[in-house]
Amino acid sequence: MEFLAASERExxxxxxxxxxxxxxxxxxxxxIAVAQRRGWKYGSHQDxxxxxxxxxxxxxxGTLGSDFAVAEKFHANFYHLFMDDLQLEQDPQYVRxxxxxxxxxxx
Numbered sequence: 821m822e823f824l825a826a827s828e829r830e831x832x833x834x835x836x837x838x839x840x841x842x843x844x845x846x847x848x849x850x851x852i853a854v855a856q857r858r859g860w861k862y863g864s865h866q867d868x869x870x871x872x873x874x875x876x877x878x879x880x881x882g883t884l885g886s887d888f889a890v891a892e893k894f895h896a897n898f899y900h901l902f903m904d905d906l907q908l909e910q911d912p913q914y915v916r917x918x919x920x921x922x923x924x925x926x927x
Contacts, residue, residue, distance in 0.1 A: 821923075823849060824916055836908060841898040843915045847891030850922040851875075857926065875922065887918035 823846035830839035848868055855862035855871045862868060872888035890911050897903045903911070 821846075821919075824919060827912065831908070831912070836901060836903070837898050839908075840894040840903070843912055844891050844895035844898065846919045847888060847915055847922075848895075850919045851888070854922055854925050872922075875925070879921075879925075881921075884918060884921065887914045887921075890914040891918060 823842045827839045827842035827846065830842055851868045851871050852862045854860075854875065855867070860867070860871050860874065862871060869888070869892070873885055876882055876884035876888075891914075893903070893907075893911070894915060
């Protein structure tokens with residue numbers, strides 16, 4: 821949850837790169853936590869993608885996969901700053917939803 825709060829602070833301060841990377845950090849750490857509990861691989865970006873896809877299938881919820889893809893977009897935005905203002909305003913909600921839903925699987 822700290823990464824989500826940090827991303828909001830970074831975006832509010834005008835730091836698009838750090839805000840984007842903190843959103844990715846929130847999503848990736850949520851997947852890592854679930855993967856660790858389930859004995860899944862989590863050491864690479866590809867491992868995280870596979871774990872997120874497994875969760876989407878397991879939960880019968882395609883939004884988990886699409887929301888993880890949005891998180892990946894923010895990760896890329898950290899390096900390339902290609903997202904427009906509308907995406908930066910609207911898309912964080914999908915990453916937040918992903919993180920909260922994945923963390924709820926830990927209970």
